[in-house]
Amino acid sequence: MPLSVEDRMAILALVTRYNHAVDEGDVDTRSETFTEDGVWDSDTAGVVTSREAIRAHAATRAPQAHTKKHWTNSPVIEGDGDHATITQYLWLVEIVEPRRTLMIGTYHDTVRREPEGWLFAKRELRVHSRIDY
Amino acid sequence: MPLSLEDQLDIMELMARYNHAIDSSQPEAWADTFTEDGVFEGSAGKVSGREEMLAFVRNRDQSNPIRHWNNNILIDGDGDDATAKVYLVTFDVTGPPEVRITGMYHDTLKRVDGQWKFTHRKVRADG
Numbered sequence: 001m002p003l004s005v006e007d008r009m010a011i012l013a014l015v016t017r018y019n020h021a022v023d024e025g026d027v028d029t030r031s032e033t034f035t036e037d038g039v040w041d042s043d044t045a046g047v048v049t050s051r052e053a054i055r056a057h058a059a060t061r062a063p064q065a066h067t068k069k070h071w072t073n074s075p076v077i078e079g080d081g082d083h084a085t086i087t088q089y090l091w092l093v094e095i096v097e098p099r100r101t102l103m104i105g106t107y108h109d110t111v112r113r114e115p116e117g118w119l120f121a122k123r124e125l126r127v128h129s130r131i132d133y
Numbered sequence: 134m135p136l137s138l139e140d141q142l143d144i145m146e147l148m149a150r151y152n153h154a155i156d157s158s159q160p161e162a163w164a165d166t167f168t169e170d171g172v173f174e175g176s177a178g179k180v181s182g183r184e185e186m187l188a189f190v191r192n193r194d195q196s197n198p199i200r201h202w203n204n205n206i207l208i209d210g211d212g213d214d215a216t217a218k219v220y221l222v223t224f225d226v227t228g229p230p231e232v233r234i235t236g237m238y239h240d241t242l243k244r245v246d247g248q249w250k251f252t253h254r255k256v257r258a259d260g
Contacts, residue, residue, distance in 0.1 A: 005138045073202045074149035087153060089200055091224070104200055104230040128200065129226035 002080050010118045011077055011086055011111055018120070019072060022058075025065030031055035035112055035119045042125035043105070067096050072107065082113035090125065094133070103130035136210045143249050144208055144215060144242060151251075152201040160190035167251045168243060174255040199223040199233055213244035221256065235259045 003011075014033055021029035031054045034040070040048040040057065048057045075088040085108070092103040110122040136144075147166055154162035164186040167173065172181045173189070180189045205220040217240040225233040236258040243252045 005142060008142055073204075074152040076146055076149045076153060088149070089152075089202065091202070091230075101224070101230045101232075104224045104226050128198070129224075129228065129230040131229045 003077065003084060007084070007113075007118070008077055011084060012075060014111065014118050014120070015072055015075065015086065015088065015107075015109075019070040022061075023065055023069045025062035027055055027058045027062050030058045033120055034123075035114060035121050038120050039122040041122065043127040044125070068092055068094050068102060079111075084111050084118075085109065086111060092130075100131060100133075102133050104128050105130075134212050136208065136215060140210070140215070140244075140249065141208055144210075144217065145206055147242070147249050147251070148203050148206065148217075148219060148238075151254075152203065155190065156198070156200050158190060158193065158195055160187040163190050165250075167254070168245055171251050172253045173251075174253075176256070176258065197225065197227050200226055203238075210242070215242040215249070216240060217242065 018030060018033045020026075021033065031051050034051050034054055036051050037049075038051055038054060040054050045057060048054050069092075071091040071093065073089045073091065075086055077084055077086045079085060087109070088107050090103065090105045090107055091101065092105070094100045094102055105125050105127040108124040108126065109120055111118050112121040151163065151166045154166065164183050167186060169183055170181070171186070172179060173186065180186055200223065202222040202224065203219050204222070207218045209216050217238070219238040219240065221234075221236045221238055223233045225231045236256055239255045239257070240251055241253045242249050
């Protein structure tokens with residue numbers, strides 16, 4: 001069954017919820033955007049497997065959260081039934097002086113419909129360009 | 134008949150597919166965002182029809198990769214026809230990430246076999 005408008009909006013909202021949570025240092029909300037067996041695989045953090053491990057990883061990053069913001073753009077969603085992929089760009093920007101662009105990358109996400117709604121089964125972040133920060 | 138929510142989502146996603154296709158130098162995927170007789174007008178001139186579009190992407194200078202970003206996607210339409218005005222930012226990703234240009238797309242679109250495509254896409258850099 002093709003994804004409904006409601007499904008597509010829910011998947012876009014999942015991405016937005018993640019962006020707000022990570023930028024606010026909200027460890028619980030960030031980790032709860034993943035399934036219990038979720039995987040966070042990024043060029044900056046390596047591979048972190050399971051919601052609990054992602055929560056622990058998020059807790060180590062939370063103290064720096066308020067220095068930057070995640071902006072995402074150009075989402076392409078493909079899928080049907082209870083599974084989908086979403087590809088989108090990331091702009092990571094510093095929000096304290098000197099307010100630099102820190103990174104441009106692409107998220108390649110796999111999402112799954114769970115009883116509590118659409119969640120990330122896997123997030124992959126590939127970095128195209130970044131500065132040392 | 135006014136555009137449905139699904140039409141509006143489909144058109145926004147078409148613009149996202151366009152960005153990924155051109156940024157990853159995928160000629161077929163980029164040409165697929167246009168109708169068979171589609172026209173693209175950029176800073177380097179006009180490209181029309183599928184063969185010219187495929188060649189345009191193949192011959193593009195890939196030594197300075199960028200990422201296209203859109204915002205303020207303003208869509209008007211009815212039935213199988215639509216127009217859009219869209220803000221554009223490109224990021225330079227060759228070295229440290231920086232904004233390269235800002236600009237605006239002026240689009241006309243048509244639904245062909247159930248899929249929205251650009252019939253005409255014109256981009257103008259700001260300033």
